[in-house]
Amino acid sequence: MKRNARRPLMRTGLLALLCLAGLAQAAPQHALTLYDEKPKYPADFTHFDYTNPDAPKGGTLRQAGFGSFDSLNPFINKGVSADDIGLIYDTLTTNSLDEPFTVYGLLAEKIEKGPNNEWVRFYLRPEARFHDGEPVTAEDVVFTFETLISKGAPHYRGYYADVEKVVAENERRVRFDFKHAGNRELPLILGQLPVLPKHWWADRDFTAGNLESPVGSGPYRVERVQAGRSIRYSRVEDYWGKDLPVNRGFYNFDHLQYDYYLDNTVALQAFKAGHFDYWLETSAKNWATAYDIDAVRDGRIIKEEIDNHNPQGMQGFVFNTRKARLQDPRVREALSLLFDFEWTNRQLFNGAYTRTRSYFDNSELASSGMPDEQELKLLEPLRGQIPDEVFEKPFELPKTNADGIIREQQRRAYELLTEAGWTVENDRMLDAGGKPVKLEFLLVQAEFERVLLPYKRNLADLGIDLEIRRVDVSQYINRLRSRDYDMIVSGFGQSNSPGNEQREYWHSASADNPGSRNFIGLKDPAIDTLVEKLIAADSREELVTRTRALDRVLLWGHYVVPNWHIKTWRVAYWNHLEHPETTPMQDIGLMTWWQKPQSAPPKPETEVSSEGETSSGTER
Incomplete structure (x- = not known):
């Protein structure tokens, strides 16, 4: 309030x-x-604990853009x-x-x-x-x-x-x-x-997107641009803030270079061939099988898993409830039942992932079991406006035997679709209006097709046609902004202190905003109320309670098909790079890394083409 x-x-x-x-x-x-508690670092602190204040300056950090x-x-x-x-x-x-x-x-x-x-x-x-x-x-x-x-x-x-x-x-x-x-x-x-x-x-059009190098006040400036292909930044030698305690140990590379690739598989090959220095691996399959090369075996490339203490948020197959046939929660629940995570995790991800069961997973903010007394004080006034299940049973996701057989889930999905007025005629599912059901899954990441194909087959068993439509980055962004999709794969990242950004995810005020992350199209007064109460929390205890209450309502709305997460960052890098002994709790801290003195990047072994397509979604 x-x-x-x-x-x-x-x-x-x-x-x-x-x-x-x-x-x-x-x-x-x-x-x-946030709550006027004492900050960790006093006014006279000299540097953050996760930096090396004496890190050497120099070199170039080469990365892949997508x-x-x-x-x-x-x-x-x-x-x-x-x-x-x-x-x-x-x-x-x-x-x-x-x-x-x-x-x-x-x-x-x-x-x-x-x-x-x-x-x-x-x-x-x-x-x-x-x-x-x-x-x-x-x-x-x-x-x-x-x-x-x-x-x-x-x-x-x-x-x-x-x-x-x-x-x-x-x-x-x-x-x-x-x-x-x-x-x-x-x-x-x-x-x-x-x-x-x-x-x-003063004499420029702020609304015109172009490649003129802007003036800033930060640690880097644009040095060189090749339109759509590469960008190079140079460290500002006389940067005004370089000696501030908050900056000591940061921004150690003289140059940052991004070369763009249209395909993650091609980019990974380029990394292994020495074309760039650092790679954040988002594919469990690649992490398990793609690094059996001499450069890894002899230590020139280092593979490292860094603990990730952030809430994992929710990555999932997102339903666009602006579409009439996806507005019924029974339909969304039915479609969710047809994703076989256990089989996918075993067959495609080498068992590396954990199913995501909360919009705030991997944190104390995640709901579990039944709502406690404090949550009920928030939820009871909304009874009748939120799903009854919130008060009746814990939210659970189906669990299969990982053998690819999901008959029980298919039966339950069929029951829900029938309740929603959907019928089957001539082996084709018809919606409540009698039209054949064809859903389009808008995709920009080539690697995700292998995840969606088994899901497509499970939907086809009930007569539902799922079309996987892969487009380039520009088309994807344009269609995302115009909300022209039935389903996408996306994520709702979270911090340990959720707040105003929740309006961008779930609030009615953001539903018609083409730049918001309200991909679902939520316009629900009850959810609006819970979002506002979360933002107005006066203590950490209140914040946790209010976040859990919001989490429950979102879960029981079946707005996404929950995906998976891992509790580490998987990074690979060439051994001329080094990072501080202490990694920050909530980030990889790449801008605290440096190039070892008297070392040099590897000489690229081969020429690598950048052909292919790319993505904003990740396998994670």
Whole structure:
């Protein structure tokens, strides 16, 4: 529940006491935490624990980009932006990667909050500079915010919807006032704002996606672009923030090089041939079988599994409920029953994965069993608006014998489809309107076809035609934005502190926004209520309870066919790279890696073509 920003005070003495308390709360800080707990790192810290402050500088980190790109503006809903273009921009604050949600000053030296989160004020560092030498000012912050709201991708309007106004109080002080008090996360979210140079954009069209190299204030600048094929960044030698504690041990490579491939299989071969240095493996089959080569056996390529402590979120086959025949939850449940995870995991993934059973799996935020007393206080007022099963039984996914025989699931699926008014005639399934059922699964990742083909066969056994439509990256993005699909494979990533981004996933306000991640098309007042309560949580305990309640309702809505996850990052890299002994809890921390002194990248063994198609979805 939102609180009023200001309340009348009846007694002068009380007013004085509250003003003093407010001033104490609002004193400028070097860091902000979600629930005003003490941050891990004090004001005089020298570097994050997961960095090597003495890491050597130099060398080039070569990586693979996927598909293509046609824009260097990542802030608009036009075109495909280049990988890691965000590294040319600094933000007001930066996140710690070993705390649930704590931000430390970057462009902002200090941050000050109103006593009830009614506003937030950022004090900019006087030394902060753009790459052209111009100072970063409060006017740049105001310009950035107003530009993103008015001309940026539509999701910015939803993300910052609770901001009433932003004011440059002087050259280095900027304040954001909120429409409602009590939103604990919004001050931290605004700290993530990338600041753009107002003077550079003054005579340019922000809405035009192009390949002109923009000016930023971050650790890298664009050095060279080959349209759609490669991009190269160079480290800014006189980067204004290089000695800040939040940056020590980061950004150690002189250059970052991305060469684009249209097929993951081709890209992996290029990596093994020495064309680039680092590879995040998303295929269990490849991890088990594709690295039996001399370079791995003799230690030139290192394979490593790094613990991933993040909530795994939900990757799944996503139903677009904007389509009439997918609006009935019985239909969605029936289609979910026909995915045989156990067989898929054994036959295709070498048994590497765990079935995902929550939208917040691998964390304390995930629901399990029956709702407890505190959850019921949230859920009972919504009885009749949410699935009855929420109150009746724990959510469970079917489990098969991994032998490819799913007759029990098929029988139950047929019963559900019959209840929904679907019928079978001449071995073809007809929907409630008497039309043959043909579903299109929009796909951009070639590797995922092998996962979908057995699913397609299981649907065909009930007379349902699943067409797997693979398109290129540009077509995929355009159709995604126009919501032109029946099913896709996608994910809803989560952090240890979910908040305002949940509106982008599940809230009615984002359903018709082409830039949002509300791929499902959810417009449900009950889910809206649970999302708003989650965002308004006043403690970690409340957050956990409210997240679990939302999780239950989403699961029983059968909006996705849950996929799978693994609790590690699988990385392979050539041995001229090195990383800190301590890995951050919530990230691989690639920008803390470095090239060993007196070492060199491998000389590519062969020429590798980049033909093929690519994807945004992953096998994971």
